[in-house]
Amino acid sequence: MTGLPGLPGLPGLPGRDDDPDRLYTVTRxxxxxxxxxxxxxxxxxxxxxxxPGMQSEHVRILQLCRTPTAVVEIAAELALPVSIVKILLGDxxxxxxxxARHPRFAPTKARLxxxxxxxxxxxxxxxx
Amino acid sequence: MDSNSSDTHHGxxxxxxxxxxxxxxxxxxVVVGGFGVGKTTLVGAVSEIRPLNxxxxxxxxxxxxxxxxGIQDKRSTTVAFDFGRITLNDRNxxxxxxxxxxxxxxFLWDRLFSGALGAVVLVDTxxxxxxxxxxxxxxxxxxxxxxxxxNFAEPEHxxxxxxxxxxxxxxxxxxxxxxxxxxxxxxxxxxxxxxxxRLAGAEPAPATGAADRAGAADxxxxxxxxxxxxxAEFRLEESTP
Ligand SMILES: Nc1nc2c(ncn2[C@@H]2O[C@H](COP(=O)(O)OP(=O)(O)OP(=O)(O)O)[C@@H](O)[C@H]2O)c(=O)[nH]1
Ligand SMILES: [Mg+2]
Numbered sequence: 624m625t626g627l628p629g630l631p632g633l634p635g636l637p638g639r640d641d642d643p644d645r646l647y648t649v650t651r652x653x654x655x656x657x658x659x660x661x662x663x664x665x666x667x668x669x670x671x672x673x674x675p676g677m678q679s680e681h682v683r684i685l686q687l688c689r690t691p692t693a694v695v696e697i698a699a700e701l702a703l704p705v706s707i708v709k710i711l712l713g714d715x716x717x718x719x720x721x722x723a724r725h726p727r728f729a730p731t732k733a734r735l736x737x738x739x740x741x742x743x744x745x746x747x748x749x750x751x
Numbered sequence: 752m753d754s755n756s757s758d759t760h761h762g763x764x765x766x767x768x769x770x771x772x773x774x775x776x777x778x779x780x781v782v783v784g785g786f787g788v789g790k791t792t793l794v795g796a797v798s799e800i801r802p803l804n805x806x807x808x809x810x811x812x813x814x815x816x817x818x819x820x821g822i823q824d825k826r827s828t829t830v831a832f833d834f835g836r837i838t839l840n841d842r843n844x845x846x847x848x849x850x851x852x853x854x855x856x857x858f859l860w861d862r863l864f865s866g867a868l869g870a871v872v873l874v875d876t877x878x879x880x881x882x883x884x885x886x887x888x889x890x891x892x893x894x895x896x897x898x899x900x901x902n903f904a905e906p907e908h909x910x911x912x913x914x915x916x917x918x919x920x921x922x923x924x925x926x927x928x929x930x931x932x933x934x935x936x937x938x939x940x941x942x943x944x945x946x947x948x949r950l951a952g953a954e955p956a957p958a959t960g961a962a963d964r965a966g967a968a969d970x971x972x973x974x975x976x977x978x979x980x981x982x983a984e985f986r987l988e989e990s991t992p
Contacts, residue, residue, distance in 0.1 A: 692770065741947055
């Protein structure tokens, strides 16, 4: 248990690397959460191509999100914890390099979804 | 990149099929249950992608850990979870999360459950007690759920016996499933959505394939339990972060 209690490597995930130095480098040591709240299923879309000199994680996100990609899929793909990915996304959002399509179903409310949503889910599942 | 993306995207940089460029709304259903009960198997059975794995690090207070000092903090916990997805239509994509059932992960559940349509509690009747905490937590959180018994072998108990053992209210659906089977797992999800309809005071249109047209053509068959401005009001509320 060196340095990173509770951050076990996940088996079977190539490239996963929980080295604290790497995580520190990735976020440049920042501790302030971004203003923007990303949900696990917020869909991210690139608005710009990567530019030379950009941090490699930012480059990968911009490449991945040429088609809409959920935050949780970005985290899986980059093999980084979700919370770290959210910081990176905050950077890109502030720089207007990405846009975020937030889920319409309010993430903080324990409320029933509207019937239109239910209908779309039901029909989608029935077509599986 | 909507304005300049063509139908031929630049090739997926990974082995996962990309979402449609029109995808704009992510939805969540959570599958919870004890260790080895078949959560990942169920997610994989219906997912259009091989289940992917990721992790979240949070403090016990449910806060994100978003810097290194937090990650090194002994009060933080990292939990791995997996997920799959189902493209519902051009705009909506459903994510299925397989979440560990142990009590120490409750803070992760609460985060995952926030905004989830509902949950499936997967139970293995050989270890029913592992489901109690999940059920309790879901009730407390107000997240609608159904219970699915994953049958590893010929079941030894009737569903009624399971219902009693779980102290499950009559209205909460309890179904059998085989998590390895796509059709069976799909029916579990459909059961959850039908239950959500009932909670909303409505019945889904029959699954005839012409359901859309039938509903639209015959307003008498489409109960509208909410005031017409229900979703407008709803969206107003959520716009304050
Ligand atoms: N016979 C039988 N085996 C099953 C069934 N469902 C799952 N399994 C097997 O049970 C084992 C555990 O299934 P998983 O889907 O990994 O269970 P899990 O709940 O994701 O497990 P953890 O994430 O480790 O808690 C796997 O080897 C599955 O192949 C079932 O319905 N019948
Ligand atoms: Mg699993």
